[in-house]
Amino acid sequence: MPDHSPALCFLASHAEDAQKALSELEALYGNVPVQQADYIVALGGDGFMLQVLHDTMNSGKLVYGMNRGSVGFLMNDYATDNLLERLSVADINTLCPLRMTTTNADGTTSIALAINEVSMIRQSYQAAKLKVEIDGKERLGELACDGILVATPAGSTAYNLSVHGPIIPLEAPLLAITPISAFRPRRWRGALLPDNSVVDIHVLEPQKRPVNAVADHTEVKSVLHVRIEQDTHARAKVLSDPNRSWSERILAEQFSD
Template sequence: MNEAARPDLAATGLRRPDSEPAYDRIAFVASEAADAVEARAILVARYGSVAPEDANVVVALGGDGFMLQTLHRFRDTGTPIYGMNRGSVGFLMNSYRVDRLHERIASAQRVVIHPLMMEATDANGRLHRAPAINEVSLIRQSYQASKLRIAIDGKVRLEELICDGVLIATPAGSTAYNLSAQGPILPIGTPLLAITPISAFRPRRWRGALVPDRAHVEVTVLEAEKRPVNATADHFQVLNVVNVSARLDPTSSMTMLFDPDHSIDERILREQFDY
């Protein structure tokens, strides 16, 4: 079913098809962690493996950081990623089990995520573009607090925010850095972005905002030479930025597979009730 037939879901950045394809060509990729490397060897011996470019499903073994790297690697290929946790937190991962892998993948829920696209202009006037699955963040580089101006869809909403930084988080990233910065948790499928300050000094009472995920968020760095700021889209960093914008890119997508008894919706509920 094409996106035009389901505009409501396309706008949310998430799509759950009614039927699932058969996955018979598995590629196993692993982080450099010993547990992940060992797990890959066990699974390849059990199930065999094809090259990632020939696979119709990729099994990623590691933690959340490796899952983000894998999602970026296979962005816009249409190849779904089924993660198994061989790291620490593993919020984006399924549990690691060797048995019944084909059955687990076949019954998994398919979730399509659209990333934020960051456009950052540095002090030399160079424009940098990078996608973010979790968040776009701006962080001070020096001992002095940053001064930032925030505009939404071309209209300035906050003239000056004095802070350590600010981030724009997707629902998928709302339980990551955003949650650590006291930002709200957004259930997957919510058509919103969270704008969350990091250690705000002025205005003291501003705790952030929720905006539609179709919004164009723009952050201008004030006193950029005196108060340098860097910008990051997931793991891609730009130093000495003067202006950063972020908006959802509906033309780009990544696909994740989750066990139905441990879905990402369930994990988000657990995070909110702290268990």
């Protein structure tokens, strides 16, 4: 009888545990190139998972992560047995990233995608001064801060949470805009926005107070203006075990200590 088992592609970070897991799983299930795979299994931590999701964006490939890193919030538990069964019953989460469009001090523009968040951070000892517009309307004429970020629901438990931004359920059509160490206005703690909002952030006094912009792993130096909006044409597909779904993990974070 022909073998109709799904084709698996295993990708691993350079971490020792991830490389060991790669050898174990290849011996059990084989390994095919990404283009031939029915499933991609990412072995590593959250950072590596994000890299794989970016690399497979809009490919339609299903990505299943197993934790061989440190935090592993985005990952499923690691086990070598019953992998095909786990893949067949896994929940599919479709993620729509943010698109960051920057206007830079050297006159260039650039575009990058962010599954977690777009952040802007001061370059020097001087606090950044930023003007924030939402859908073309000025909301903050001057925000003095270390930076600011716009996070997706999937990214709301990452950098956004560490700077005291709100956790957003995965299914909620919202974005979080959160300041990083706001100095003025001192009491502004951020806002929740509809996910179809267009956020424009202008750098005030850019020569005196230079600012970098970051979309997940992509950093742009010395930006003058950043536009942040949902990219409705880009999709990443992530698999999670039914007993460890992304929705449940994000919801549970709201009740953790």
